Amino acid sequence: MTTQAAKEKRSSDAANGIAVPSAEFDSKNAADHAYHVIEARIVQIEYPPDFMLSEQQLGNELGISRTPIREALRRLADDKLIQILPRKGAFVTHVEIKQYLHLLDLRHQIERFAATRAAKRRSEEQARHMHNLINELKEGIMAPDQAVFVYSDKAYKDLIVEATGNPFLGGVIAPMHAHSRRFWYYHRNQWSSHEAELAIERHLNVMEAVAMGDEDAADVAVQKLFEYLEAFALRVLKSEHTI
Incomplete structure (x- = not known):
């Protein structure tokens, strides 16, 4: 990639809300930045x-040295988003539906915990943030699309994780969320306005229950959300086997 192309890529990242590192970035911050940028591009x-x-190319694009790039790639390999092969390099992993179904099974249990705990512990300020997001998403249902769903998926999860007050939860669940968003992007050709509307509604139901502080309703809403997510994945699996 040319120097000009690398600059344009960094400008694109900045425009998409991804911080571009300054010369004063230390190694840890640079590795974190590289991790988030590369993860977003994979997802x-x-x-x-x-x-x-x-x-080398990633370092040129992001304006940082190869050491933090290497650290970011190790983290992405731990997340199973890439595979590092000795003497060959780092490669993005495949999107496998059966693996995704295993992921949903685990996520379901973790997010039941997260939603019910968040409903119990959320502050009034956090509840206000949730209500603001709920209003935005209700407007999005009027013209549902992939972008609205992906935004709702990440925003609602970030808010709920924060509301639990559990400092370990974010690190556990974030890689699962990345895999889930990648699954949706990868199979976006099977999206319809109806699918987007259903997905947003299921997320809204969880968020509303948590914002209201209703643990039982949050548990039920998570169950219905994951019933939908699993059903969609199975439809994708069936369609691929009939092609």
Whole structure:
């Protein structure tokens, strides 16, 4: 990639709300930045399955050295978003539906805990933030699309994780959320306005229950959300087997 192309890529990241590092970035901050940028590109299929990641090219694009890039790639390998092969390089992993179903099974149990605990512990300020997001998402239902769903998916999860007050939960659940968003991006050709509307509604139901502080309703809403997510994944699996 040319120097000009790298600059344009960094400008694009900045425009999308991804902080571009300054010269004063220390190694840890640079590694965190690289991790989040590369993760976002993998999730959004900008880096598709089997795409080879070059430390040198990524360093040029992001304006940081290869050491933090290498650390970011190790973290992404731990998250199973990439695979590092000795003497070959780092490659983006495949999106496998059966693996995704295993992920949903685990996520379901963790998010039941998260939603019910958040409903119990959320502050009034956090509840206000949730109500603001709920209003935004209700407007989005009027013209549902993938972007609204992906935004709702991440925003509602971040708010709920914060509301639990559990400092360990974010690190456990964040990689699962990345895989889930990547699944939706990868299978976006099977989206319809009806699918988007259902997905947003299920997320809204969880958020509303948590905002109201209703633990039982939050538990039921999470159950219905995951019934929908699993049903969609099974429809995708069935469609791929009939092609």
